[in-house]
Amino acid sequence: MRARLDIAYDGTEFSGWAVQPERRTVAGALLEVLEQILGAGVATGLTVAGRTDAGVHATGQVAHVDLPDPVWAATGPTLLRRLAGLLPGDVRVMALAEAPAEFDARFSATYRRYQYRVTDAPWGASPLRRRDTLAWPRALDVERLNAAAAGLVGEHDFAAFCKRKENATTIREVTRLDWHRTAADGVLVATVQADAFCQAMVRSLVGAMLVAGDGRRPPEWPAGQLTRRERSSAVTVAPAHGLTLVGVGYPEDAGALAARAAATRRLRIPAD
Template sequence: MVSTVSHTARIRIECAYDGAQFHGWAAQPGLRTVQGVLEDALATILREPITLTVAGRTDAGVHAAGQVAHFDVSRERWEALPGRSTFTPGDSLVRRVNAITAAGSREAGIAGYTDVVVKSAREVPEAFDARFSALWRAYTYRMAEGPDGWDPKRRDVLWLPGELDIDAMNRAAQRILGEHDFLSYCRPREGASTVRTLHELRFERAGGLLLGYARADAFCHSQVRTLMGTMIEVGRGVRGEEWPLKRLEASSRDGEVIVAPPHPLTLEEIGYPPESEYGTQAQLARRFRGPTS
């Protein structure tokens, strides 16, 4: 009888990080990145090269509370992880990775805490793809309106000189929800579509801060920061409520684009379908949307 057990295991990890000391997610030679730190730690533990596929790349300075990635590893290495302990392979991997990243944070001059943490690790079906199986990504942008809300201990908040018109921002945001070509709000990559479905864009005050929420099936490079920068201009009264829609319809990335700073932005959560739909969703997400020329 031929065995149907795969010789490799697909592992899903969830991680969080403070982006202040990272040059973004994607590995870059000679630079400290989240992907580079995690892949080095995983390779040390599993004793084979590891390549991570991530749900959503984050720019330099952007944080994450619920980032998701996957990698493939030989089943022999995976099942040998706990050794003689009672931990599951996933629990053992989390403990070991976090011990290595804590040491790496100290070596990078970050004392007293770890700026990247793996929160969970588990085997998933081979059809799972952290990027293409995702249904949506959700971000939060944090702002403090005026000196009363400025806190030097918070490195994830944009300091604004005064209060914004949140009602105007929400009305303007409603006009650009749905599936559109967001070229005006993106830094396009060669050969990639800029069509996205924006499910949610709204603003509210909570905990002494102004919070901007954005959720979409996926985001182009710098899209969330451009959305936030555009809506802040509306809130300041510098631009009218109709301006964001006009920018969208222009389908042109020009000098009018406003990109908000990265440090107040956090990737909060990634949404996935049931396990039985991982492969189907991945196929749907890979379809090209937009012009072919």
């Protein structure tokens, strides 16, 4: 059977999601505990919705894993609590449930949603939020930030904002990108949602918007980078610790999961 895991983690001390030799990663920590509980090689096919980079956090990460039916029958009712007892304190499985066989945490997803937190307060980030909030040394204007964001919404080739991988497309559709300043503490929060993201894309978008928000670049400058077909050296990648994966969307109808997965696998070809 296939199990869906909803996961949260503080990415500060992780070298990203994916297993890496001799490095502490979220997937590595999770697999280690699953082996402790179930035995070596029992849980297979661990697949995640978004492979976050080193230092990036999550409150809404989703993954799936395959388990033999008898194992699920025997351990399913207690597995969530047993994971809580053995996992390190900076990663939690928040929910665990049987999923349709067609469910694929990566390819069935219809969107990923991230938030990036920035403070322009002269004293910097609150001590209790220093791990997930970037302290920016210049005053930021919300209207300028949103003007910069508006030009990046839609389907574009985001090559200027991505670390290109061989045989991989950099075309993505950003369906939401906006900023607001919270009433409680004045922190600026960017929300960005897309069907998928290429490596370093969100932090590059944030980096480009921040220099528009503090007045060093015009608000139209980030969108102007979309004409490039390679990584722009003028775009600074914002630090990882301000970024959190907050949600992943899936079709509600189980029958649509396989269709969505097939559509996602389709290679998007850049327009001439």
